[in-house]
Amino acid sequence: MRRTNMFCDAVLKVEDDQFPVHKVILGSSSSYFRAMFESGDHLFNRDFTIVGISSEAMSLVLDFIYTGNVNLSRTDIQALVLAADMLLLETLVEFCFDYMERHMCPENCIGIWKLSDVIISPTTRHLAWRYILKNFEEVAVCDEFLQLTVQELTSITETDELNVKSESVVFDAIVHWTNHALEERKGGFPQLLTNVRLSLMTFSCMRDKVLQNALVETNDDCMNTVFEAMEEAHNVSVGRRFSNPLLRPRLPGAILLAIGGWSGSDPTNGIEAYDYKANRWVDVTIPEERPRAYHGTVFLDGSVYCIGGFDRMEHFSSVRRLDVHTRTWHEMAPMYHRRCYVSVAVLHDRIYAMGGYNGQVRLSAAEVFDPMANRWSLIAPMSLQRSDANCATLNDKIYICGGFNGRECLQTAECYSPETNQWDTIAPMITRRSGVAVIAYANQIYAVGGFDGNTRLRSVEAYNPRTRRWRMVASMHTPRSNFGIEVLDDRIFVVGGFNGFTTIDDVESYDHLLDKWTRVRDMGILRSALNCCVISGLPNMSDYTVPRDALPLLVMNTESSDEEPN
Numbered sequence: 161m162r163r164t165n166m167f168c169d170a171v172l173k174v175e176d177d178q179f180p181v182h183k184v185i186l187g188s189s190s191s192y193f194r195a196m197f198e199s200g201d202h203l204f205n206r207d208f209t210i211v212g213i214s215s216e217a218m219s220l221v222l223d224f225i226y227t228g229n230v231n232l233s234r235t236d237i238q239a240l241v242l243a244a245d246m247l248l249l250e251t252l253v254e255f256c257f258d259y260m261e262r263h264m265c266p267e268n269c270i271g272i273w274k275l276s277d278v279i280i281s282p283t284t285r286h287l288a289w290r291y292i293l294k295n296f297e298e299v300a301v302c303d304e305f306l307q308l309t310v311q312e313l314t315s316i317t318e319t320d321e322l323n324v325k326s327e328s329v330v331f332d333a334i335v336h337w338t339n340h341a342l343e344e345r346k347g348g349f350p351q352l353l354t355n356v357r358l359s360l361m362t363f364s365c366m367r368d369k370v371l372q373n374a375l376v377e378t379n380d381d382c383m384n385t386v387f388e389a390m391e392e393a394h395n396v397s398v399g400r401r402f403s404n405p406l407l408r409p410r411l412p413g414a415i416l417l418a419i420g421g422w423s424g425s426d427p428t429n430g431i432e433a434y435d436y437k438a439n440r441w442v443d444v445t446i447p448e449e450r451p452r453a454y455h456g457t458v459f460l461d462g463s464v465y466c467i468g469g470f471d472r473m474e475h476f477s478s479v480r481r482l483d484v485h486t487r488t489w490h491e492m493a494p495m496y497h498r499r500c501y502v503s504v505a506v507l508h509d510r511i512y513a514m515g516g517y518n519g520q521v522r523l524s525a526a527e528v529f530d531p532m533a534n535r536w537s538l539i540a541p542m543s544l545q546r547s548d549a550n551c552a553t554l555n556d557k558i559y560i561c562g563g564f565n566g567r568e569c570l571q572t573a574e575c576y577s578p579e580t581n582q583w584d585t586i587a588p589m590i591t592r593r594s595g596v597a598v599i600a601y602a603n604q605i606y607a608v609g610g611f612d613g614n615t616r617l618r619s620v621e622a623y624n625p626r627t628r629r630w631r632m633v634a635s636m637h638t639p640r641s642n643f644g645i646e647v648l649d650d651r652i653f654v655v656g657g658f659n660g661f662t663t664i665d666d667v668e669s670y671d672h673l674l675d676k677w678t679r680v681r682d683m684g685i686l687r688s689a690l691n692c693c694v695i696s697g698l699p700n701m702s703d704y705t706v707p708r709d710a711l712p713l714l715v716m717n718t719e720s721s722d723e724e725p726n
Contacts, residue, residue, distance in 0.1 A: 162226060170197070171207050177215040179222060189225045192248040217243040224252050232259045234268060238275055245279045257284045264291050270304040274312075290699065293321045294413060300333040306340045310348035313337055317355040320708050321701070323413035327357045328365050338375060350381040358389035360409060366390060408708050409437035414696035415704045416648045417444075417459075418655050418683060419466060420452045421690025423663065427451035427471045430685050433704040434667075436649050439681050440706045449489050452476065453689035454642070456504030458511055459484075460531060464693055465492070467513055470500035475519040479529070484695050487703070493534045496527055501547035503598075505558050507578060512539075514560055514576075515546035522547045522566045526576070540581045543574055548642070550598035552605055555625060559586070559605045562593035569594040569613045573623070590621050590630050595641030601652050602672045606633075608654060611641040616660040620670070634675045638666045644692030653680065658688040 161167055168180035186193035196208060210218070217239045224230040232240070241256035260272045261284055273288035292299055293316070299305055316322065317330055324330055334352040338345045358366065366386065376382040416434040420427065429451040433442045455469025464482040477499065479492040499516030511529040515522070522545040527536050542560065549563025549570070561573040569592040574583045593610030605623040609616070616639040621630045636654060643657025652670040665683040670676070695704070
């Protein structure tokens, strides 16, 4: 009726367009329109002029008022939410912010952050702020980044939560922002430079990038800042005390958790978190949780799932979910089978559990868990019985390698496709491996360590799905089986295990570009049969890291310690 002007008793004039409307519908939807129609001057008027809104935005506003829905796009969303706020349409404002939250990206997150301050939406503003900090490297090359004020850029670059690979990224960003409007912004550059944690940069980066930058070398304050940072870094290296908070590393964007396992003669419920920026392990154990070993763990949608396992008395079919935000455990639907020595993986928001040992036989059975439905379903069994194997996902497939069939350590490997619900055999590994750790890394499947039936292994091999071949890569420093493995900071980390003589707390990392293993700080618990996962994207990441207020002394100790990675 509105579009055909049927029974309309008012016309809204917006820019060059006119919109026939019904006063009773608009008045019942918004106190703005009600007040406008009821005012003495306009009580009997038919024509109403509205300024400050585009005709395109008004068309969308009316669609929403009359239908309760509107077709949104990234190009018109900000104009629409401003119009909705002006017209006191609270439901439409919420509708717009919900859309912005679901479509946030590096190109628009700063605009959403600033807009949600003008039109008060604390939830959206917090989400946008977290998005900026988490994705700073991508955000800093977008057009919106250049529109920040110096105060806004200061608040971003000074925070511990800023997620960057290195401080040179922060330096490049403030240089890029300053050069965009050089004459106007160069006066604020010296203060911005103090937010770059220069003392954490490499000497070569300080020398070749920072000191030779025109903004730095032509400003005495900037040069003093750089020289002070270099002196502080030297003081740290020789073990002197310091108090500058900008020497402390920022919070990591992801944390490695080492969960459960066998410690001494008993299973443990211990959970340690590795803060790679500080090179420290933090005890985050929740005492109420039951100890378990030979289990599987995965991180999915803000929760850690602990699957199967063994506690000396019972082989578990149970599944426990740890909400890492609230740090509370929740019981989930159990698996069809009891499984210790189980292999678990996540693919397409589903959790897969394969093989294992139920206390009587080694299993070939596999099943999949739907977290939304809290339900397990059986899938096609593997071609072989496998306990003490391990698996990883790559290119929409699950690869499982090695294990033990009750008689011998296995060299075989196979992969599963959810689309076909079929297992396909792939080329066998070069070495038999039970108690092996398997991980997807650099577009290949890595099989690390394990037990070949005679000795614990240091060796590592990688499978290329494109060539369908395995190749040997650099060996670990320490032989180990039944240990944790994950990818963090673009490196493979291996954690704990059994070296053939004793349970260990030893940790090391692998860089495929260097084909080299590097020792990392040991865990606080000696353990094997543990499992690892990486958590990220949490609002409470600081709960799993070393407190930054206490870090300067820790960093000093790290730099002067014999335990520093080599």
